[in-house]
Amino acid sequence: METRHIGCPLCEASCGLEVQVEGLQIASIKGHQDDPLSRGHICPKAIALQDIQADPDRLRKPVRRVGDTWEEISWKDAIDLVARRIVETQQEHGRDAVGVYLGNPNVHSLGALTHGIQLHRLIRSKNSFSATSIDQLPLQLMCHLLYGHQLMVPIPDIDRTDYFLVFGGNPMASNGSLMTVPDFPGRIRELKARDGKMIVFDPRRTETARVAGEHHFIRPGTDVYVLLAMVHTLFEEDLTRPPAYVDHIAEVRAAVEPFTPELAARASGVPADEIVRIAREFAASPRAAAYGRMGTCTQRHGTVTQWAIHLLNILTGNFDREGGVMFTQPAVDVVGKGLISRGHFDKWRSRVRGLPEFGGELPVAAMAEEMLTPGKGQIKAFLTVAGNPVSSTPDGQGLAEALMSLDFMVSIDFYINETTRFADVILPPSGPLERDHYDLVFNALAVRNTARYTKPLFPQQPGTKQDWEISRDLALRILRLRGKPASVKHAAKVAQQAARFAIPPRRQLDMLLRSSKLGLSTAKLARTPGGADLGPLRPGLPGRLQTRDKRIDLAPVVVLDEVRHVALSQQEMGADDSLVLIGRRHQRDNNSWLHNADRLTRGKARHQLYMHPEDLAARGLTDGDRVGVASRVGEVEIEVASTDEMMRGVVSLPHGYGQGRAKGVRLSKATDLPGVSVNDLTDPELLDGISANAAVNGVPVTVRALVQPV
Ligand SMILES: Nc1nc2c(c(=O)[nH]1)N[C@H]1C(S)=C(S)[C@@H](COP(=O)(O)OP(=O)(O)OC[C@H]3O[C@@H](n4cnc5c(=O)[nH]c(N)nc54)[C@H](O)[C@@H]3O)O[C@H]1N2
Numbered sequence: 001m002e003t004r005h006i007g008c009p010l011c012e013a014s015c016g017l018e019v020q021v022e023g024l025q026i027a028s029i030k031g032h033q034d035d036p037l038s039r040g041h042i043c044p045k046a047i048a049l050q051d052i053q054a055d056p057d058r059l060r061k062p063v064r065r066v067g068d069t070w071e072e073i074s075w076k077d078a079i080d081l082v083a084r085r086i087v088e089t090q091q092e093h094g095r096d097a098v099g100v101y102l103g104n105p106n107v108h109s110l111g112a113l114t115h116g117i118q119l120h121r122l123i124r125s126k127n128s129f130s131a132t133s134i135d136q137l138p139l140q141l142m143c144h145l146l147y148g149h150q151l152m153v154p155i156p157d158i159d160r161t162d163y164f165l166v167f168g169g170n171p172m173a174s175n176g177s178l179m180t181v182p183d184f185p186g187r188i189r190e191l192k193a194r195d196g197k198m199i200v201f202d203p204r205r206t207e208t209a210r211v212a213g214e215h216h217f218i219r220p221g222t223d224v225y226v227l228l229a230m231v232h233t234l235f236e237e238d239l240t241r242p243p244a245y246v247d248h249i250a251e252v253r254a255a256v257e258p259f260t261p262e263l264a265a266r267a268s269g270v271p272a273d274e275i276v277r278i279a280r281e282f283a284a285s286p287r288a289a290a291y292g293r294m295g296t297c298t299q300r301h302g303t304v305t306q307w308a309i310h311l312l313n314i315l316t317g318n319f320d321r322e323g324g325v326m327f328t329q330p331a332v333d334v335v336g337k338g339l340i341s342r343g344h345f346d347k348w349r350s351r352v353r354g355l356p357e358f359g360g361e362l363p364v365a366a367m368a369e370e371m372l373t374p375g376k377g378q379i380k381a382f383l384t385v386a387g388n389p390v391s392s393t394p395d396g397q398g399l400a401e402a403l404m405s406l407d408f409m410v411s412i413d414f415y416i417n418e419t420t421r422f423a424d425v426i427l428p429p430s431g432p433l434e435r436d437h438y439d440l441v442f443n444a445l446a447v448r449n450t451a452r453y454t455k456p457l458f459p460q461q462p463g464t465k466q467d468w469e470i471s472r473d474l475a476l477r478i479l480r481l482r483g484k485p486a487s488v489k490h491a492a493k494v495a496q497q498a499a500r501f502a503i504p505p506r507r508q509l510d511m512l513l514r515s516s517k518l519g520l521s522t523a524k525l526a527r528t529p530g531g532a533d534l535g536p537l538r539p540g541l542p543g544r545l546q547t548r549d550k551r552i553d554l555a556p557v558v559v560l561d562e563v564r565h566v567a568l569s570q571q572e573m574g575a576d577d578s579l580v581l582i583g584r585r586h587q588r589d590n591n592s593w594l595h596n597a598d599r600l601t602r603g604k605a606r607h608q609l610y611m612h613p614e615d616l617a618a619r620g621l622t623d624g625d626r627v628g629v630a631s632r633v634g635e636v637e638i639e640v641a642s643t644d645e646m647m648r649g650v651v652s653l654p655h656g657y658g659q660g661r662a663k664g665v666r667l668s669k670a671t672d673l674p675g676v677s678v679n680d681l682t683d684p685e686l687l688d689g690i691s692a693n694a695a696v697n698g699v700p701v702t703v704r705a706l707v708q709p710v
């Protein structure tokens, strides 16, 4: 029996794990007690890593679709075929005819970051999409606008704050996001022990709301009114203490003038005096941090809502201060070194609907129409990498039909899922336990500065390829097939690109660590399983700002324009009997995958539509009834569960369910699970007004009784 340490690649918490192995068998997986970041934390998903490893449904060899069946092909033939189709499509129809979608697990894989991004660059299509625009795009856009870099994300100093204000996040279930915070439950217990308080605004009394000092129900999509009313109160009562490197405060003051607490109360359902009280308490606390996550981004006013959260921190002096929010100083400084681009906004727009790009990507809500609308720039061939957009983006069924219309599709994924089932070829990387691990991105978002590099738990199986090797082989083949470079200069560039693809992720990481002046290397880190502890977050502004003048423009023009629009629209709270839909996450789900692991799916059912008892009664429904839930886009049939943890007028479905249901095929074991896909109801026309991020929360729906069959 041998004790080994690995970093968990499943979620942003980035826990250190201690694994007992006997040969190729796992005897136990536990949290690593001495890990300076995760301090022994583990959640049930990590135990399921062994199920992925052993899962007979997981693909180990490339497959090619022949009618309704799949046949294995050799790596050589698969890479040849895919590279040839990509090159031919681009030569015949132009660069943008090849679309790309990058899913969430890319950020959790070192090789995807070092090589996948390079492959993406080589394809150079404007039709690039990722899970970003159904997740955190408004936050990244705000960081780009205010601090000059899309990944310069202010992180709550949760270990020292005394007043933690949470909008639209459920870290008790999600383990935190854009705040790498393993052991959130333990950290909240410590906050309470030092007389600190967590205040949660959420349309559902979530797992996080239940351990908070206060929970306020808020009508979906109305955070902007509540938050701007808080900012309004700060100005009104002279409670602002902004740092010296901030500009255009007067413009902000004028812009928030119409957002009174009374207006906010009418829109959101949160009483005006509560809004004012919390604004005062926030300003009075010397260690306060405001944080807004998934729920604040995936709504109609996502970007303005994010702006308001940043304003609250900056204007009260809680910005770049211990116990407030601060920027990280990771060993590999992806921001300061420019390893990830600072981002750019609206340099071009999507062909059909004119939606703006951000950082070279178009919003996912535009994906299907770009496949279905003829003309120059239409997507004819499509590559998905570690993603499942049929399950995870609005109007999934619409996207499924669009995928069927393509000339060619290829997926890099180890499962046949609701999306990859439409691929002509699937290229499966080896499993997550067969690769080394380093959190290039999440170290930059963590509540403590640490650096952990771990070696693969198991040797790579013969005849398999890791993600980076698939990217490398495809890239080298594409470069060859593109033909002889037209000039000497071009030939040199191609040779340089090819050489870069040949450097394994570990070597690239090692070079980055060695250049960090911290005296680190992969070899050194591999010898200390918990990695290097670089200490708590530290203030560092304005020096570390990435804006050209090292100042913050608090009032970007695009934001002020939209604020005017929001003020005019003056959304009123639905007094009628209308319903809106929101999503939810469970501690034992992981987006749309991991549903093959029995240990995660057994137990009490959790796929139902959650609905308030009075909303049920108003429709003559009772707990457990089967109902039809309809939106502009579609209708699904599902059981309801009566619960007063929902706000009245709000219903909730979990995302990532409904595996393979719609078309009645069995894709994997997960197909046998009950549930429907929430994204068969979400609407690609409901978007954040600035970034065009998908507004999957706050979708108008109706719920009706289904006549029971006799
Ligand atoms: N309505 C609604 N929709 C949502 C959300 C919501 O809350 N509500 N949440 C959104 C959010 S936050 C996100 S991030 C997206 C996620 O959406 P996506 O990123 O599109 O999908 P995932 O469910 O993460 O699917 C991941 C796929 O990657 C594969 N995979 C896992 N690890 C690897 C690997 O190492 N390499 C490769 N090549 N493949 C791998 C898995 O087999 C799986 O098929 O969904 C979004 N969609």
Ligand SMILES: Nc1nc2c(c(=O)[nH]1)N[C@H]1C(S)=C(S)[C@@H](COP(=O)(O)OP(=O)(O)OC[C@H]3O[C@@H](n4cnc5c(=O)[nH]c(N)nc54)[C@H](O)[C@@H]3O)O[C@H]1N2
Pocket: 011, 012, 104, 135, 167, 168, 169, 170, 171, 173, 174, 175, 176, 177, 201, 202, 203, 204, 206, 218, 219, 220, 221, 222, 223, 293, 294, 295, 296, 299, 582, 583, 584, 585, 586, 587, 588, 589, 590, 591, 592, 697, 698
């Ligand atoms: N167990 C588990 N952990 C995960 C994931 C998972 O699938 N399972 N996914 C990972 C990923 S990719 C991400 S991005 C993170 C997400 O991390 P979080 O953002 O913490 O997770 P969610 O559960 O999506 O929380 C969003 C909350 O917003 C609320 N909400 C919805 N609409 C509104 C609104 O208009 N206003 C307000 N104030 N609240 C609203 C919802 O009720 C929900 O509680 O989780 C990560 N961690």
Ligand code: SF4
Pocket: 008, 009, 010, 011, 012, 013, 014, 015, 041, 042, 043, 044, 045, 046, 175, 182
């Ligand atoms: S919280 Fe996330 S990183 Fe930690 S063990 Fe669970 S899945 Fe892995």
Ligand SMILES: [Mo]
Pocket: 104, 131, 135
């Ligand atoms: Mo996400």
